[in-house]
Amino acid sequence: MVPVIAPSGDRCLIVEFEASDPFAANRFVRAAAACIEAAALPGVTDVVPALHTVGVHYQPHRVRLSGALLPHLALTEILQSMLADLSLPAVGDARVIELPVCYGGDCGPDLEAVAALCNLRPAQLIELHCAAPVEVLMLGFAPGHPYIGRLDARLSPPRRATPRTVVPAGSLGLANRQTVIYPMNLPGGWHLIGRTPLPLFDARRGSQPCLLRPGDRVRFVPIEPNEFAAMQAGQGGAA
Secondary structure, three states: OOOOOOOOOOOEEEEOOOOOHHHHHHHHHHHHHHHHHHHHHOOEEEEEEEEOOOEEEHHHHHHOOOOOHHHHHHHHHHHHHOOOOOOOOHHHHHOEEEEEEEOOOOOOOHHHHHHHHHHOOOHHHHHOOOOOEEEEEEEOOOOEEEEEEOOOOOOOOOOOOOOOOEOOOOEEEOOOOEEEEOOOOEEEEEEEEEOOOOOOEEEOOOOOOOOOOOOOOOEEEEEHHHHHHHHHHHHOOOO
16 A cells, blocks of 8 residues: 655655555554654654554754755655555564453443444443454554554444543543543543553653553453452552
């Protein structure tokens, strides 16, 4: 898949993978981001993968020019050459992270309603949600906030018509065959089906403050409310 590369301002290039299936494009995004990061190109200061794009931030004065090219054209040329024969990593090479989740009740106040919306019983929704490891597509919206998919086709409700102004940290949201997990108390418009006691973002973790990374595979593991309370207390009381 050949990407389209275009400038966004004078210090960023957007590498876009166009596909009818954004989940398929996302694998190329993650492969491209890893390739660009590994190249450590002069002038590139940050590489930001999203769902179907990669943001490549750079300092123009440090980009190696070719002939009379402007910095953004020179860097575009370099990226086009690097990504021409991009190969996808094997799925089996990804980390698999088990994430405990307390479904329903106070932890997942929308579980019954969204199950009905999906023509499922709550137990069936939980079973489908936990059926197999699912990929972390990207981090965005807030530090450590993962978008995880693609879930079973039956788990495809739209987002809530009215967002909540505050969603508790650790809450799992469901919409459009994806799950998000709120790393801190935030506003949000996804259906809340459960909550994990594990902290998704902790600045004290040094160079890896985010629990999950794009490309990880997440296996959701149901736990009981008493297990959630005990694990949350063991984490210092915050998810």
